[in-house]
Amino acid sequence: DQQVKQNSPSLSVQEGRISILNCDYTNSMFDYFLWYKKYPAEGPTFLISISSIKDKNEDGRFTVFLNKSAKHLSLHIVPSQPGDSAVYFCAASARASGTYKYIFGTGTRLKVLA
Amino acid sequence: DTAVSQTPKYLVTQMGNDKSIKCEQNLGHDTMYWYKQDSKKFLKIMFSYNNKELIINETVPNRFSPKSPDKAHLNLHINSLELGDSAVYFCASSQRGGLQETQYFGPGTRLLVL
Numbered sequence: 001d002q003q004v005k006q007n008s009p010s011l012s013v014q015e016g017r018i019s020i021l022n023c024d025y026t027n028s029m030f031d032y033f034l035w036y037k038k039y040p041a042e043g044p045t046f047l048i049s050i051s052s053i054k055d056k057n058e059d060g061r062f063t064v065f066l067n068k069s070a071k072h073l074s075l076h077i078v079p080s081q082p083g084d085s086a087v088y089f090c091a092a093s094a095r096a097s098g099t100y101k102y103i104f105g106t107g108t109r110l111k112v113l114a
Numbered sequence: 115d116t117a118v119s120q121t122p123k124y125l126v127t128q129m130g131n132d133k134s135i136k137c138e139q140n141l142g143h144d145t146m147y148w149y150k151q152d153s154k155k156f157l158k159i160m161f162s163y164n165n166k167e168l169i170i171n172e173t174v175p176n177r178f179s180p181k182s183p184d185k186a187h188l189n190l191h192i193n194s195l196e197l198g199d200s201a202v203y204f205c206a207s208s209q210r211g212g213l214q215e216t217q218y219f220g221p222g223t224r225l226l227v228l
Contacts (some may be wrong), residue, residue: 043219
């Protein structure tokens with residue numbers, strides 16, 4: 001049973017436009033969420049995180065939105081650049097329960113077209 | 115000065131063999147993890163050690179045995195390798211208790227069991 005889902009396996013966006021990557025979760029105990037970016041033959045690298053006490057966190061071109069009632073988060077990249085082409089994973093954990101286990105989605109492959 | 119390093123990067127071996135994968139982090143973190151990414155791209159936690167103590171042990175066959183000689187190292191030994199063990203294994207580290215806990219991943223070890 002996949003508790004964190006990324007239903008779009010791939011996404012293509014024109015350079016300069018907005019990329020929106022979505023992630024849904026089922027466990028209401030999750031209170032901390034992260035986005036990772038992964039290039040081929042490399043490990044995932046941390047991009048941005050958000051705690052459940054917030055509904056938005058911004059870092060440069062990257063913004064993560066959290067909708068707790070819908071159990072949904074999204075990553076916005078504006079403007080998209082060719083170097084953003086990678087696989088993006090969202091991950092969630094239930095830190096308040098004392099566990100530091102992260103559950104990952106299956107990833108969305110973003111292709112930014114020049 | 116790689117933050118999280120894994121050796122070997124590639125491992126091709128026969129069924130039934132025993133093999134080890136090594137992981138080292140130079141970030142001064144107190145927690146280390148092993149993840150498995152299978153052919154369906156699921157990134158699943160296997161084990162986690164905090165200050166050399168096992169804190170997460172998912173449903174993993176007994177053939178997999180992690181060993182943490184010190185806080186900077188977490189090795190994974192696999193006995194009697196099976197075809198289904200073929201996957202990419204990622205090591206990660208983090209510092210627990212921080213306001214923003216981020217896991218830093220190694221480059222992965224691609225294991226192919228023939």
